[in-house]
Amino acid sequence: MHFRIFGFVVLSCFLLVLTGTKSAMAEPAKLANSETFYVASDVVGDEFFIKVAYPRDYASSGKSYPVLYVTDAETNFGALQYVVQRLAKDKLIPELIVVGVAYDTNYEDFYRLRARDLRPSIPDDPDFDLGGRPDEGRAEKFAEFLRRELFPRIDAEYRTIEGDRAYYGHSYGGLFGVWSLMYETDLFSRYVILSPSLWWGELWWGRPRVSHGYHILPARASTDGTPEQNARVFVASGELEPRINELQTDWVRAIRPLLDPSVEMKDIIYENETHRTIFGRGVMDGLRHVYSAPE
Numbered sequence: 001m002h003f004r005i006f007g008f009v010v011l012s013c014f015l016l017v018l019t020g021t022k023s024a025m026a027e028p029a030k031l032a033n034s035e036t037f038y039v040a041s042d043v044v045g046d047e048f049f050i051k052v053a054y055p056r057d058y059a060s061s062g063k064s065y066p067v068l069y070v071t072d073a074e075t076n077f078g079a080l081q082y083v084v085q086r087l088a089k090d091k092l093i094p095e096l097i098v099v100g101v102a103y104d105t106n107y108e109d110f111y112r113l114r115a116r117d118l119r120p121s122i123p124d125d126p127d128f129d130l131g132g133r134p135d136e137g138r139a140e141k142f143a144e145f146l147r148r149e150l151f152p153r154i155d156a157e158y159r160t161i162e163g164d165r166a167y168y169g170h171s172y173g174g175l176f177g178v179w180s181l182m183y184e185t186d187l188f189s190r191y192v193i194l195s196p197s198l199w200w201g202e203l204w205w206g207r208p209r210v211s212h213g214y215h216i217l218p219a220r221a222s223t224d225g226t227p228e229q230n231a232r233v234f235v236a237s238g239e240l241e242p243r244i245n246e247l248q249t250d251w252v253r254a255i256r257p258l259l260d261p262s263v264e265m266k267d268i269i270y271e272n273e274t275h276r277t278i279f280g281r282g283v284m285d286g287l288r289h290v291y292s293a294p295e
Contacts, residue, residue, distance in 0.1 A: 031078055033058065038104075039153065043145045044117070044138075049073075049104035050150070053081040054158065055088070055095040065097045066164040066291075067154060069146070069188070071118060071173040073100025074110055076279070080168065083283050093291040096166075097158055101150070117142035118172035119200050120179045139176055143184045166190035166290055170279065172197050178235070178251070185228040192286035193235040195275050198247040227258075232294075233265040234286035238273030245269045264294060 174196030237245035
C-alpha cells in the first residue's frame, strides 16, 4: 500500500516537472535590448510586426544612432542584432538601432506577403508572365509605407540620426534593395544586398530575356528620378547559386558606369557559398563596408 502511494507521488511529480518543462519551452524567446509593436499601414492596407533592437546603454547614453532597416525579419532579426553588437563592440561599425519589418504570421503567409512587398511591379505586358500571384509585385506601396508611415514613427520614438538609414535584404529583399537604389533613392544611403533575385519581371537587367530582350535598367536609370548620391553599396552572391551570381555580375557591369561618382559600390561573388549560407560572410563584410570611411 505504501509502495503504491509512493509510486503515485513520484509519477505525479514527474508529470508536473514534464508539464512545467513543456510550458517553459513554449514561452517565446525575448531578445535583450529589444521591443516589438504593430503598425497598421493605410498605404499597404495591412498590418506589420515591427522589431526594434538598440544598444545596451541606449536608455542612459543620450546619444542618437544610425538605423539599419531589415526585411524578412521573421528569419534573420536575432542574428542581425547579434552581428551588429559584435561588430560595434570591436568598433568596426558604429552602434546601431536595428529595425526589422515582419508579419507575425504563418510560414505560408510569410512567403506570400514578402512576394507582395519586395517584388516591384512588372511591365503591363500580357506576354510577360512569371507565374506569380495577382497580389505580388507591389514594392512601390511598401516603399511608400516605409517613407510615410514607418520612418516617421521610428524617428519620433527613438533617437535616430536624421537621414542615416541603411538597408539589409536577401533574395527578394536583395531585389528590393537594388530597386530602391535605382528608383527610390530617398529611402536609404547605405545598402547591404545579398543574392538579389534580379530575374524578377522587368528587373531582368544586363542581359536579354527570352523573347523580350529587356535591358530596362541601363535605359531607365540614366533618365528616371533623382540618381542616388553619396551612398555606399555592398552586393554579394555565392558561386554555388549560379543563376543569381551571373545576373549580379551582369547587373554590376551594366550599372556601374551609370552610378554617380559619389556612390561607392563593392561587389563580391563568394567561393563555396550558397543562397542560404551567404548570410554570415555577407552581413559581416557588408556592414563593415557600408559603415567604413569613404575611400
